[in-house]
Amino acid sequence: MDTPAAVHPPVDEELRQATIDVLRERGWKGLTLERVGEVSGRARSTLWRQGLTRDVLIAALVGELAEDFRSTMYPVLTSGGLGRERLVRGLEALCELLERHLPLMLATDEAFHQKTTPGQPADYLHPFIQFLREGAQDGSLAVGEDVIRMADIAFNAVAWTYVHLRGRHGWPADETRNRVVALVLNGIEGAGDPRKERT
Numbered sequence: 001m002d003t004p005a006a007v008h009p010p011v012d013e014e015l016r017q018a019t020i021d022v023l024r025e026r027g028w029k030g031l032t033l034e035r036v037g038e039v040s041g042r043a044r045s046t047l048w049r050q051g052l053t054r055d056v057l058i059a060a061l062v063g064e065l066a067e068d069f070r071s072t073m074y075p076v077l078t079s080g081g082l083g084r085e086r087l088v089r090g091l092e093a094l095c096e097l098l099e100r101h102l103p104l105m106l107a108t109d110e111a112f113h114q115k116t117t118p119g120q121p122a123d124y125l126h127p128f129i130q131f132l133r134e135g136a137q138d139g140s141l142a143v144g145e146d147v148i149r150m151a152d153i154a155f156n157a158v159a160w161t162y163v164h165l166r167g168r169h170g171w172p173a174d175e176t177r178n179r180v181v182a183l184v185l186n187g188i189e190g191a192g193d194p195r196k197e198r199t
Contacts, residue, residue, distance in 0.1 A: 009051040011060035015040055017103070019057045024107035028114070031058070058114065065101055066116040072097050073127045083135025088185060090127050091158050095177040098162050106167040109160065125151045132188075142189045150188060157184045 011019075018040035022031050033054050037044040076089045104111050116122050128151040135141025143150045161180045165171040 008056045008059060011052070011057060015042075015047075015052070015057065016060060019061060020103050020107045023104075028058075028108065028110055033057070061104060062111060062114040062116055062122070065097075065104065065111055066122055068097055068100060069124060077127055077130070082138050082140040083131050083133070084140035084185075087128065087131035087135060087141065087154075088181060090131050091154065091181045091184065092177055094155070094158055095162050095173075095181065098159060099166070099173050102163065102167055105159075105163045112159075125155055128155055154184055154188060157187075 015036065018036045019031070021039050022035050026035065031054060033047055033052065034044045036054075036057060037047050072093045073090065076086060076093055079086060079089065081089075098105055101111070112122060112124050114122065125148070129148055132141060132143045132147045132151050132154070136143050136147065158180055161183075162176055165176045165180070166173060
């Protein structure tokens with residue numbers, strides 16, 4: 001089994017930042033090796049001779065994000081506590097991950113949707129589905145019937161609110177994390193089942 005390090009040439013920080021800049025400018029469909037070369041001040045032919053391609057640049061960004069996510073969530077997944085406690089730790093860890101990848105998150109809202117390896121879609125919801133199911137089972141969370149949908153809401157509500165407040169409003173990281181996680185956590189139980197009539 002090959003590894004990314006064995007197959008792909010390294011992508012230095014300058015090229016990484018240039019790739020993010022082009023994503024912000026043109027999106028994933030408009031990301032080209034030629035444009036990354038222009039932004040980084042390097043010829044496309046030079047990048048090509050170094051073994052760099054559009055796919056290599058994308059793999060460097062999303063592969064690093066996916067690996068960081070796995071290593072960030074592992075301690076939470078292996079920790080003890082009620083489902084609610086583990087959910088809080090997971091959402092706080094998500095904010096810390098977002099902080100480390102803030103330039104990428106501000107450039108595109110599709111980083112979490114990119115395949116981390118060929119034929120292997122990313123699965124960023126799994127830990128949150130687990131925490132919510134545990135919370136429902138141990139009684140620490142009332143999440144309704146659709147745990148997967150609730151995990152999707154929790155992940156995205158935390159992720160993009162955090163990114164926007166940090167990157168566009170300049171809120172301090174700690175305050176942003178604490179307020180956003182508290183808001184989403186408090187909203188989970190209040191969300192209820194949208195199929196029920198509200199009076």
